[in-house]
Amino acid sequence: MTLPPVARIRDRPLCEGDLDPDPLTLLRRWLEDARERGEFTEAVALATATRDGRPSVRMVLMKALDSDGVTFFTNYGSRKGVELDENPRAALLFHWPELGRQVRIEGPVERGERVESERYAHSRTRESQLSALASPQSRPVPSREWLEERVAELDREHQDGELPVSEEWGGYRLVPEVWEFWQHRPSRLHDRFRYARARSEAHDVWTIDRLAP
Numbered sequence: 001m002t003l004p005p006v007a008r009i010r011d012r013p014l015c016e017g018d019l020d021p022d023p024l025t026l027l028r029r030w031l032e033d034a035r036e037r038g039e040f041t042e043a044v045a046l047a048t049a050t051r052d053g054r055p056s057v058r059m060v061l062m063k064a065l066d067s068d069g070v071t072f073f074t075n076y077g078s079r080k081g082v083e084l085d086e087n088p089r090a091a092l093l094f095h096w097p098e099l100g101r102q103v104r105i106e107g108p109v110e111r112g113e114r115v116e117s118e119r120y121a122h123s124r125t126r127e128s129q130l131s132a133l134a135s136p137q138s139r140p141v142p143s144r145e146w147l148e149e150r151v152a153e154l155d156r157e158h159q160d161g162e163l164p165v166s167e168e169w170g171g172y173r174l175v176p177e178v179w180e181f182w183q184h185r186p187s188r189l190h191d192r193f194r195y196a197r198a199r200s201e202a203h204d205v206w207t208i209d210r211l212a213p
Contacts, residue, residue, distance in 0.1 A: 010100035014183035014191035023179040023195040027103055034096045045093040048083040069175040075137035076168050084109050090174055100184025105176045112171030121165040129163045130154055189213055
């Protein structure tokens with residue numbers, strides 16, 4: 001199949017008829033468009049804040065996406081882990097500049113089940129597991145050599161068996177309450193649509209509004 005030129009997608013209108021009642025379906029469609037053009041679709045910016053509202057942001061890897069939310073993994077003692085304990089709400093941003101698209105997601109964050117964290121940890125390479133086990137993420141360390149020696153010690157200690165998964169490491173799931181889909185248009189007159197959660201007696205539904213660029 002011949003893909004349409006990226007330039008045509010970048011400036012293509014995002015109209016009401018292009019939307020889906022379920023924002024997850026639309027996000028999956030956009031992820032597939034990005035993958036077909038070689039984009040690394042797991043990368044997402046994660047914004048958190050302290051209890052008193054001091055923000056911070058960093059790139060993380062999205063490792064699961066389903067009707068329950070968006071899952072990522074980290075050290076619970078990292079800066080983002082501490083901030084999520086203090087203030088369990090966050091925002092995510094996907095950005096594909098070549099396609100002229102952004103997706104923003106906001107909502108509460110909850111820790112994932114321990115069994116999910118262990119399953120994902122053991123799916124990683126041994127080197128990645130050792131790094132996660134050795135690193136006191138976001139906290140000061142004496143030197144690069146200290147980190148490398150810590151990895152080597154753990155490798156020797158567990159050379160004949162499966163690596164343990166630290167209780168300080170695991171998954172978080174952001175449960176979407178608000179989504180925004182942004183499509184680049186010429187002259188900065190971009191298309192923006194916001195989905196907001198509205199609960200009914202039977203199930204969750206989404207209200208959709210066009211926003212000014």
